[in-house]
Each structure stands twice: as C-alpha cells, then as structure tokens.
Amino acid sequence: MHVEDLAISDIAKRIPTPFYCYSSAAIASNYKRYSDAFSGLDSLICYAVKANSNQAILATLAQLGAGADTVSEGEIRRALAAGIAPEKIVFAGVGKSEQEIQYALEQGILQFNVESEPELERISRLAEQSNTTARISIRVNPDVEAKTHAKITTGKAENKFGINIDLAPALYAKAASLPGIEVTGVDVHIGSQLVDLEPFSHAFAKVAQLVRDLKDQGILISVIDIGGGLGINYGEQSSEPDIVAYAEHAQTHLAELGCKIIIEPGRSMVGNAGVLVTKVEYVKVGQVRTFVILDAAMNDLIRPSMYDAYHHIATVEQKQATATYDIVGPVCETGDTFAKNREIGECAEGDLIAIMGAGAYGAVMASHYNSRLNAPEVLVKGQEYSIIRERIDFDALLSMDSLPNWL
Structure with a gap:
C-alpha cells in the first residue's frame, strides 16, 4: 500500500506507529473537484477547519485559493497563520464568546454566521464599541431531515443550530436596524456525512424563497452560504455523492438570485486523503471471538x-x-473497538494495518486518554514526506500538569 509514491511500510520504518498519513495530491484533487463543479457560479470554497486543522493542511489549501470556515478563535488563528486571508474567513458556531468576537472583528473577517438573537446583539454591541462594522449572515434552520447520524444532523427544528427559517425575517429586520451590523448573507448547514443529495435540494429551495422574501421587505442578500456536509465513502457503500450533481442543485435553486455562493466542505476535502497506520500488537484467540489488538486506540481515532x-x-x-x-x-474500554466480525488479511504480530478514511475527524479529535502519546501526522507529496505534527514524549505529557503548592 502506497500514499502517492511512498510505500507506507517504508514510512513506518522511520516513524513508529501509530501515525496519520495524508496525501497532498488527494487534497488538491478534492479541491479541484469542488472548484470545477462550482465554476459556473460566483463562489468561494471555505474549507471547514474542524475536519483537520493541521496548519500544513490549511496551507496546502490556502495555496489552492481556499478560504476557511472556522468555529473558534483558535481556528481563526490557525487559518491566518497558514496564509488564509481574513477576507476569506467565515466564523460560525453557536457559542461565540466576547473575546472570540472581538478578535474576529479586529482581523476583519469576511462574515459572522449568526446563530441566535443574543449573539446578534452581542456582535452589534462589540462592533459599535470598536467603531467597526460586522458583516453578518444569519444561519437559518430549514427543518430538513438530513438522513445522517443523529449526532451530526444540524438542520432539524430540535437541533441547537440556527434560527427557525420562519422566524428569520423578523431577526433580519432587527439586524438591519442594529448599529455596527451589515447584513450580507443567509447561511444554511443541515448536517455532516450526507450521501443523499435530496435534503440539500430541499434546503436550497427554502433558502432561495427566504432571499426573495427578504428582498420584498427591503433587505438585499449578496451572499448565500450553503454550508458543507457532503459525505464520503468509508468503504461500507459502493459510491459517494456526486459533487457535480451537488453543484447543479445549488445552480438550480440559487443561481438566479445573483449571490456569491460560499461552500464549506470539510470531510469530503480531506477524509479519504488520510489513513491511520497502526501495528498489530497481539492476535488473541478468545472463546467466542478472535481479536486483533492494535497499537492505535480510541484516543487516536474516536x-x-x-x-x-x-x-x-x-x-x-x-x-x-x-x-x-x-x-x-x-x-x-470495551468501546475501544474499530470493527467487529471484520474480514481482512490474516494478521500476525507486527503486521501493519491501515485504517482508511481517517483524514477528517481523526487526529483533530484525538486525546491523551490513558496517558497515551499522540499519533504524529505525516504529509506526503510525491516521493517526499514531512512530519507535520510530532509525537510528544512522556516528559512533555507530564509537564502539562502543575502541582499545587500544598503538594
């Protein structure tokens, strides 16, 4: 098995397992698929930083022209450090703190995706105090069933995200009257790992009607942020969503409105560009099952x-x-299980194993649970590789703790 022109087994001779390994070419190819598909629209691809926030990944995408969809001050700082211009940065998330909003205002980011009325009021107050203007887009909740895992659906009425789309016109009217606020857009994001395009079509149709209704009340929308959420094939299905068809849904419902379209892919940009490389520690024959015990764990890939x-x-x-x-x-933890009753090549102690589709929500969600060291991250380009996040040592891990003076 290779990543680009390098054999994984050769990389594993130099970097002890477990480690993440990403392909630059795969990331670039995925970006091009989006840029080509949306070339018929005035569009900006803002990569969802939460999927994989390593600065080498962000810099790779920045050089291709990508912006960033961020959900924290830390992600904004990462995006800026990686070379993404502030005018290409969107700030989303339901719980923006005063400090985070103030920092984003100081950087002059493209827009805030507002999730609630109290947040709108806070942004207005801070912008006015700073003698600046915040460009805002209100995230609307279209009450569309995304047909995905319950923990990653975000577009239903019972979810914590956004404003009910029927209540949005009133909030837009308030936003237009507030100091320090410039209403520029509408934002919608209905979930993650969507493989059926129909929910997108329903959501886009509702957003298009909202934009028309807002125009009738004198509020002109110039940006429509359609979020992300396009799924990938993790191996349990035969195909994955067609990005061209996805773009065609956006074209059908939104093109006539003359707005800039922001797309926020994350998983579909980096998910299948990465693998978690691990090693067999033991093959344990139990009474009911035979277990392959790896040196990677749930703290590495949860x-x-x-x-x-x-x-x-x-x-x-x-x-x-x-x-x-x-x-x-x-x-x-019994939950530290990657697969049950899975047929793979016959394993022996020391064999290398690749867990595929690990480029998104892998290293970025990792922890030091059980006081385990982190899996380093490696980026490959052609015949070269670079360690883009080192494995810390135990001294560094222990130094994160501080003892109180009474101990």
Whole structure:
C-alpha cells in the first residue's frame, strides 16, 4: 500500500506507529473537484477547519485559493497563520464568546454566521464599541431531515443550530436596524456525512424563497452560504455523492438570485486523503471471538466509538489468506473497538494495518486518554514526506500538569 509514491511500510520504518498519513495530491484533487463543479457560479470554497486543522493542511489549501470556515478563535488563528486571508474567513458556531468576537472583528473577517438573537446583539454591541462594522449572515434552520447520524444532523427544528427559517425575517429586520451590523448573507448547514443529495435540494429551495422574501421587505442578500456536509465513502457503500450533481442543485435553486455562493466542505476535502497506520500488537484467540489488538486506540481515532462509524481496514502488505476478527485497541474500554466480525488479511504480530478514511475527524479529535502519546501526522507529496505534527514524549505529557503548592 502506497500514499502517492511512498510505500507506507517504508514510512513506518522511520516513524513508529501509530501515525496519520495524508496525501497532498488527494487534497488538491478534492479541491479541484469542488472548484470545477462550482465554476459556473460566483463562489468561494471555505474549507471547514474542524475536519483537520493541521496548519500544513490549511496551507496546502490556502495555496489552492481556499478560504476557511472556522468555529473558534483558535481556528481563526490557525487559518491566518497558514496564509488564509481574513477576507476569506467565515466564523460560525453557536457559542461565540466576547473575546472570540472581538478578535474576529479586529482581523476583519469576511462574515459572522449568526446563530441566535443574543449573539446578534452581542456582535452589534462589540462592533459599535470598536467603531467597526460586522458583516453578518444569519444561519437559518430549514427543518430538513438530513438522513445522517443523529449526532451530526444540524438542520432539524430540535437541533441547537440556527434560527427557525420562519422566524428569520423578523431577526433580519432587527439586524438591519442594529448599529455596527451589515447584513450580507443567509447561511444554511443541515448536517455532516450526507450521501443523499435530496435534503440539500430541499434546503436550497427554502433558502432561495427566504432571499426573495427578504428582498420584498427591503433587505438585499449578496451572499448565500450553503454550508458543507457532503459525505464520503468509508468503504461500507459502493459510491459517494456526486459533487457535480451537488453543484447543479445549488445552480438550480440559487443561481438566479445573483449571490456569491460560499461552500464549506470539510470531510469530503480531506477524509479519504488520510489513513491511520497502526501495528498489530497481539492476535488473541478468545472463546467466542478472535481479536486483533492494535497499537492505535480510541484516543487516536474516536469515530468508531463515538458514532459507531465504519472505516475500511486493510493490511498494508497484501495477504493471500483472510480471517475474521474483532479489531480493537489497547485502551481500557470495551468501546475501544474499530470493527467487529471484520474480514481482512490474516494478521500476525507486527503486521501493519491501515485504517482508511481517517483524514477528517481523526487526529483533530484525538486525546491523551490513558496517558497515551499522540499519533504524529505525516504529509506526503510525491516521493517526499514531512512530519507535520510530532509525537510528544512522556516528559512533555507530564509537564502539562502543575502541582499545587500544598503538594
């Protein structure tokens, strides 16, 4: 198994497992798929930083022309440090603090995606105090069923995100009257890992009607942020959503409005551009199951434990024989399981294993649970690789704690 022109087994001779490995070419290819698909619209691709916030990933995308969809001051700082211009940065999220809003105002970001009336009032107050203007887009909740995992759906009425679309006109009217506020856009994001395009079409149609209604009340919208959420094929399905068809839905419903379209892909930009490389510590034959115990764990990749998520798993070296295993990690939790009853190449101690589709929501959600060291991150370009996040040592891990003076 290779990442671009490098054999994973050769990288593993230099970097102890577990480690994340990403492909520059795959990231660039995914960006081009979006830029080509939306070339018929006035559009800006703002990468969803939360999917993978490593600055090397952000810099790769910045050089391709991407902006950034951020949800914290830290993500804004990462985007700026990686070379993404502030006028290409969107700030989303339901709980923006005063400090975060003030920082974003000082940077002159493209827009705030406002999630509630109290947030709108806070942004107005801080902008007025700073003698500046905040460009805002209100995130509307269209009450559309996204047909995805309950923990990552965001467009239903019971979700914490956005303003009910029927209540949005009144809030837009208030926003237009507030000091320090410039109303520029409408924002919608209905969930993550969507593989059916129909919910997008329904949401875009509702947003288009809202833009027309707002125009009738004298509020002109110049930006429509259609969010992200396009899913990838983790190996449990035969295909993944067609980005061209996705763009056509946007074209059908939104093109006639003459607005700039912001797209915020995350998972579909980096998910299948990365693998988690790990090693077999033991093959344990139990009474009911045979377990492959890896040196990677749920603290390295939590998606299977948190979402019951499927990831394709394969031996790095091709095997003639196959066997069925429960593939687990060493953490002291039954939930530290990557797969159950999974048929893969027959494993032996020391074999390298690749957990696929790990470029998004992998390293970025990792922890030091069980006082385990982090899995480093590696970026490959052609025949070169670079460690873009080092593995800390135990001294550094312990130094994160401070003892009180009474101890």
